[in-house]
Amino acid sequence: LLAGCAVKPKTAVTKSPVIGFSQSGTESSWRKFHTKSIRTELKRDNYEVMYRNGYQNQERQIQDVRTFIAYQVDLIILAPLTEHGWEPVLKEAKKAKIPVVVVDRHLEVNDQSLYLTHISSSFKAEGQRAGLYVTNHFAKSKQRQIKILELNGTADASAAKLRQEGFADTIGRDPRAHITATINGDFTRAKGEEVMADYIKNHDLSQIDVLFSHSDEMTLGALKAIKQTKIRPGKDLIIVTVDAQENMIRKLQVGEVNCVVECNPDAGWYVVNALNRYFAGQQVPHEIYMPETTFSESNADKVPTRNY
Numbered sequence: 001l002l003a004g005c006a007v008k009p010k011t012a013v014t015k016s017p018v019i020g021f022s023q024s025g026t027e028s029s030w031r032k033f034h035t036k037s038i039r040t041e042l043k044r045d046n047y048e049v050m051y052r053n054g055y056q057n058q059e060r061q062i063q064d065v066r067t068f069i070a071y072q073v074d075l076i077i078l079a080p081l082t083e084h085g086w087e088p089v090l091k092e093a094k095k096a097k098i099p100v101v102v103v104d105r106h107l108e109v110n111d112q113s114l115y116l117t118h119i120s121s122s123f124k125a126e127g128q129r130a131g132l133y134v135t136n137h138f139a140k141s142k143q144r145q146i147k148i149l150e151l152n153g154t155a156d157a158s159a160a161k162l163r164q165e166g167f168a169d170t171i172g173r174d175p176r177a178h179i180t181a182t183i184n185g186d187f188t189r190a191k192g193e194e195v196m197a198d199y200i201k202n203h204d205l206s207q208i209d210v211l212f213s214h215s216d217e218m219t220l221g222a223l224k225a226i227k228q229t230k231i232r233p234g235k236d237l238i239i240v241t242v243d244a245q246e247n248m249i250r251k252l253q254v255g256e257v258n259c260v261v262e263c264n265p266d267a268g269w270y271v272v273n274a275l276n277r278y279f280a281g282q283q284v285p286h287e288i289y290m291p292e293t294t295f296s297e298s299n300a301d302k303v304p305t306r307n308y
């Protein structure tokens, strides 16, 4: 009946944008919740998501981003494992006119137009809060030296570099405080235990006053190793850790750690808000920081529900 009268639909069928999400790994509860938060919010707003896990390997992550480019996704969300080495693949994305939203750790590029925005925590502020706990804790003590062991996260990851920087700045206000040694646990529980056990084998841990760990997973590993010694964590050794996973809040409540600096993994709302603005043709700020707090003995019983 209608032959010869091909009518186009008046309203174009609006397809939901396809988002490629390259996550750096699954090394912690923190990270798993970061992924979940972003994916959940994207789905809620009807974005279609292609997800890839980089398994703590930058080469693999670069391949994942290339896959998204080949697939011609509408936008890429990238949680970079490390800071350097992203410029070539970001140029490829730019050439393909695909915007990139960086989440969590920073990436270092000369051309700032290679990414639309960066949404993360202020890692430097986290390090400063950790340092502040230490200087406050020893403010009234008569001891002549404060010896600190630092358990670092992944090399070239901004979360580790900036936490270290912020911490060093703040403890620098107390001339008694020194970072006696730095060991690297790569942000994982297994590595945290391994390097801590190694340290204990080769040094006298009773000489150390403070353990500053860049992440809860590494702290959990380190605690296992410390428990093989006579040193009582949280008492003979002051422990300051970052993330505020639920399992670490429990350690705080039983006094095995002294201060837990929160790192907020609940980035989903911020990410989707930036995407919505972008797709609506609105401005998006180049840096977006999320709010965070600190927990210690003084507020251990008032910690809001954790979901990671």
Ligand code: GYE
Pocket (backbone or CB within 6 Å): 027, 028, 030, 031, 104, 105, 159, 187, 214, 215, 216, 217, 242, 243, 263
């Ligand atoms: O603190 C750690 C995770 O990059 C902020 O990565 C993130 C860190 C977080 O593995 O637990």
